Amino acid sequence: MASSRLDGAVALVTGASSGIGAAAARRLAALGARLFVAGRDAERLGAVARAVNGTALTCDLTEPGAATELAALVLETAGRVDVLVNNAGQGWAGALTAMDDADITRLITVNLTAPVSLTRAVLPGMLARGRGHLGFVGSIAGRLGVREEAVYSAAKAGLTVFADSLRQETAGTGIVVTELVPAVVDTAFFATRGRPYQRSSPQPVPPDRAADALLGAMLRGRHEAYLPRWMYLPVALRATLPRTYRRLAARFG
Ligand SMILES: NC(=O)c1ccc[n+]([C@@H]2O[C@H](COP(=O)([O-])OP(=O)(O)OC[C@H]3O[C@@H](n4cnc5c(N)ncnc54)[C@H](OP(=O)(O)O)[C@@H]3O)[C@@H](O)[C@H]2O)c1
Numbered sequence: 001m002a003s004s005r006l007d008g009a010v011a012l013v014t015g016a017s018s019g020i021g022a023a024a025a026r027r028l029a030a031l032g033a034r035l036f037v038a039g040r041d042a043e044r045l046g047a048v049a050r051a052v053n054g055t056a057l058t059c060d061l062t063e064p065g066a067a068t069e070l071a072a073l074v075l076e077t078a079g080r081v082d083v084l085v086n087n088a089g090q091g092w093a094g095a096l097t098a099m100d101d102a103d104i105t106r107l108i109t110v111n112l113t114a115p116v117s118l119t120r121a122v123l124p125g126m127l128a129r130g131r132g133h134l135g136f137v138g139s140i141a142g143r144l145g146v147r148e149e150a151v152y153s154a155a156k157a158g159l160t161v162f163a164d165s166l167r168q169e170t171a172g173t174g175i176v177v178t179e180l181v182p183a184v185v186d187t188a189f190f191a192t193r194g195r196p197y198q199r200s201s202p203q204p205v206p207p208d209r210a211a212d213a214l215l216g217a218m219l220r221g222r223h224e225a226y227l228p229r230w231m232y233l234p235v236a237l238r239a240t241l242p243r244t245y246r247r248l249a250a251r252f253g
Contacts, residue, residue: 004219007032010078012071014038014061014118015088017045019187020137020180023211024085025052031215033083036074061088061114062106071121080129081122085214086115086159087137091193096150104151111155116162123170130174133218136163137210140183140226143235147253167223180214182227199253202228 011028015021017039025037025048035054039045042058049056057073059066074081089111092103099107119134126132141149142156160179167177186204190197197204210227217225226232238245 005032006083006219009033009082010036010074010080011083011085012036012038012074012081012118012122013085013087014070014114015137016048017041019189019207020182020185020210020214021085021087022048023207024087024135024214025054027208027211027215028083028085029053031219034078036078036081038070038088062109067114067117068121071118075122075125080125082126082129082131083133083135083218084118084122085135085137086118087135088114089137089139089156089189090152091149091189092152093148093193093195095148099151107151108155108158111152112158112162115159119162119166123175126175127170127173132175134163134166134175134177135214135218136160136177136179137214138163138179138181140181140231140235143181144238144249176218176221178214178218178222179224180210180217180227181224181231182210182213183231185210185227202231 006028011033013021013025013028016025016037025035029035029052035052036057037045037049037054038057038059040058040060045056045058057070059070061067090107092107115136136159138159139156141153142160145153163177163179170177183202184197184204185207187207205227213225213227234245
């Protein structure tokens, strides 16, 4: 899909009841897509669905089989998914020892297993049609690792490598795999995880900017988009001069 319009394309956005997902749904609707929006909070999700003239599908992606059922429902209703935005996610701030097995499973399921299952479910149709957009909302935490966010960082790192591998697997098929790598976005994410964002840099950006960065990169066929763009620098430093990066990370966090 080289066009910058998505008229008639069927788009499924997870985590659309809030923040980046709600903004992505609005942006996709403005581009002409037919929206299916998923989230847990029926009231907030319903408001987004009405605003984008879309269909609300309430589900908890940590429930066994929920991701596959969600994809099946959209495929049954619309016949296809042209754009999948794997955005639903949750953070966790605190020591690993403060987590129990259920916390760990929940975090890995919503941030990694559910996107893998959803992608698995919509991929055959995209391959058969020779086109499709697979979007992933990762995190800078998955590129660098963040203190007291070990499981969240690991899940997002898994998502990055999943997207990278899938990009290779689908090369030449007409499918575009794009990952947004945000640093800090002004959403409910921090309140939900139970610890506010306390650093002075990078500054939080509005969710609309995150949605624009993801969808802009997707429509241009780009593999990834850092937000802000300069967040690529610590990632490059870590890859090229790991000891220097670790010294700086230990000092500045
Ligand atoms: N905000 C940031 O600074 C930041 C930075 C890097 C990456 N990210 C990533 O950006 C993505 C979107 O987060 P956001 O910042 O927009 O936060 P948000 O406003 O809290 O939105 C999170 C969305 O995910 C949904 N969700 C969470 N757990 C779910 C579950 N078990 N089943 C189904 N849906 C679930 C929420 O649904 P309900 O509200 O209906 O429960 C909500 O729609 C996440 O993947 C997050 O990891 C955010």
